[in-house]
Structures are given as structure tokens and as C-alpha cells.
Amino acid sequence: MNIAASPGRPGSPASAPDDAIIDASAVDYTVQVAGKPMRILRGVSLRVEAAQVAAIIGPSGSGKTSLLMLLAGLERASAGRIVVGGTDITGLDEDAMAVFRRNTLGIVFQSFHLIPSLSALDNVGLALEIARPDLDLAAVRKEAAATLEAVGLGGRLDHRPGALSGGEQQRVGLARALVTKPRLLLADEPTGNLDQKTGAAVADLMFDLARRNGTAMVLITHDPALAARADRVFTMMQGELAETPREKK
Numbered sequence: 210m211n212i213a214a215s216p217g218r219p220g221s222p223a224s225a226p227d228d229a230i231i232d233a234s235a236v237d238y239t240v241q242v243a244g245k246p247m248r249i250l251r252g253v254s255l256r257v258e259a260a261q262v263a264a265i266i267g268p269s270g271s272g273k274t275s276l277l278m279l280l281a282g283l284e285r286a287s288a289g290r291i292v293v294g295g296t297d298i299t300g301l302d303e304d305a306m307a308v309f310r311r312n313t314l315g316i317v318f319q320s321f322h323l324i325p326s327l328s329a330l331d332n333v334g335l336a337l338e339i340a341r342p343d344l345d346l347a348a349v350r351k352e353a354a355a356t357l358e359a360v361g362l363g364g365r366l367d368h369r370p371g372a373l374s375g376g377e378q379q380r381v382g383l384a385r386a387l388v389t390k391p392r393l394l395l396a397d398e399p400t401g402n403l404d405q406k407t408g409a410a411v412a413d414l415m416f417d418l419a420r421r422n423g424t425a426m427v428l429i430t431h432d433p434a435l436a437a438r439a440d441r442v443f444t445m446m447q448g449e450l451a452e453t454p455r456e457k458k
């Protein structure tokens with residue numbers, strides 16, 4: 210199935226190849242812990258071009274997930290500027306932020322966050338329905354089924370998450386994140402809960418679908434093999450982000 214051939218994204222003109230999908234500069238993130246400020250991100254700058262894959266590695270607690278939450282507009286930067294898909298999200302109110310997320314992003318977490326009472330088809334369909342209120346139910350179901358088929362779950366459409374394996378649930382999560390053909394996929398250890406073989410299969414699907422749709426990815430991972438597949442690798446250390454030079458192949 211060619212996902213790129215099915216319904217496109219509304220209101221999002223194709224971006225030039227050298228367009229930045231993420232342009233974050235001098236971002237600080239400080240939280241209050243027991244009444245004291247704790248500076249989690251320190252002057253983080255990150256630029257990712259359209260359709261590029263960036264991996265973020267680094268020790269536990271260094272601030273990787275915090276950065277992803279800021280890029281997704283799920284937390285607010287304390288200082289600095291974050292532009293995603295041409296929108297400066299630092300100044301958006303909650304409603305505008307919800308619209309931004311709906312139109313621009315797909316998000317995959319380590320734990321799958323599927324809705325337990327809904328079938329695989331409805332979990333994926335719901336995401337598309339919310340993002341594309343212009344589509345009728347038949348179109349939503351058709352596209353959701355096609356996306357599940359693309360991740361190898363064409364035979365599991367009516368299964369609820371509880372009746373799926375971990376790898377299958379993560380593939381539903383991936384289908385849900387990609388069914389809207391987002392310009393940017395943010396993934397937080399998407400294979401972290403899976404065994405090596407299943408994780409590698411999910412990673413293959415993620416790269417394959419993202420490349421087919423021209424989706425850029427920011428990928429947090431502890432898995433060196435996954436990071437090695439990215440176009441660029443960044444390391445987070447105590448709240449500071451630096452690009453890691455790649456070894457020449």
C-alpha cells in the first residue's frame with residue numbers, strides 16, 4: 210500500500226527540501242521542585258530539516274524527554290524560542306497549541322497509550338477523525354485500515370490492545386501517529402519496551418513509513434543501532450545538547 214497516495218494533509222503546503230521543520234534556539238526549561246528552581250534544559254538549540262531523522266541519545270535524567278515534551282507543546286519553555294513547522298509555538302495559547310499538534314505532529318511513546326476499550330482500527334481511526342473532521346467515517350476507516358495494513362496488522366483490525374502483543378501494540382501506536390501524515394514524528398524510546406527482534410521490526414516500519422511520507426523524525430533512544438540509522442545524532446548531557454560527529458562510513 211502506498212500511504213503517500215492516499216488523502217493528503219489539508220492546509221500544509223509541501224515544504225521545500227531545505228525547510229527547517231524544527232528551529233529551536235536557546236531553550237531553557239526550569240521547573241520548581243520543593244520550592245526551588247531546577248534547570249533541566251540549558252540553552253538548547255536544535256535545527257532539523259524537513260524529512261530529516263535526528264536521534265537524541267544521552268544518559269538517563271539528562272533532559273531528553275523534557276525536550277521532546279517542549280517540541281510537542283506539551284510543556285512550555287521557560288526561555289528561548291521553538292519554531293516547529295513554521296509556527297512559533299512558544300507564544301501559542303492552549304487552543305492554538307492543540308490545533309498545531311493536530312496538524313503537524315505524530316507522537317509515539319515507549320508505553321503505547323492506546324485506548325483499551327477501542328479496537329486497533331478505532332484507535333487509529335480516532336486520531337484521523339480528530340485531525341481531519343472533513344473526512345467521512347468511511348474514508349476514515351479505509352485510511353486507518355490501510356495504515357494498519359502497512360504496519361502488518363491488517364489481520365488485527367478488530368483486536369483491542371489487550372489482545373495484542375507488545376510489538377503489535379507499538380505498531381498500532383505507530384499507525385496512529387502516522388495516519389495523519391504528520392510533517393514531524395516525535396518518538397520517545399519507541400522500541401524501548403520491545404525485545405530486540407520486535408524492536409528492530411518496529412524501527413524498520415517507522416523509518417520506512419516516515420521516509421515514504423517525507424516525515425521528519427526526532428527519536429529518543431538508548432539503542433545505538435537505532436541511533437546509527439538517523440541522519441544526525443545529538444547527545445544530551447545534563448541539559449545541554451550537542452551534535453555528535455558521525456564516523457565516516
Ligand SMILES: Nc1ncnc2c1ncn2[C@@H]1O[C@H](COP(=O)(O)OP(=O)(O)OP(=O)(O)O)[C@@H](O)[C@H]1O
Nearest residue numbers: 240241242249267268269270271272273274275276
Ligand atoms: N516536571 C518535573 N518536575 C521535576 N523534575 C522534573 C520534571 N520533569 C523532568 N524532571 C527531571 O528532569 C530530569 C530530566 O528528565 P527527563 O525525563 O527529561 O530525562 P531523560 O533524559 O528523558 O531520562 P530517561 O532517559 O531516563 O528517560 C530528571 O532528573 C527528571 O526527574
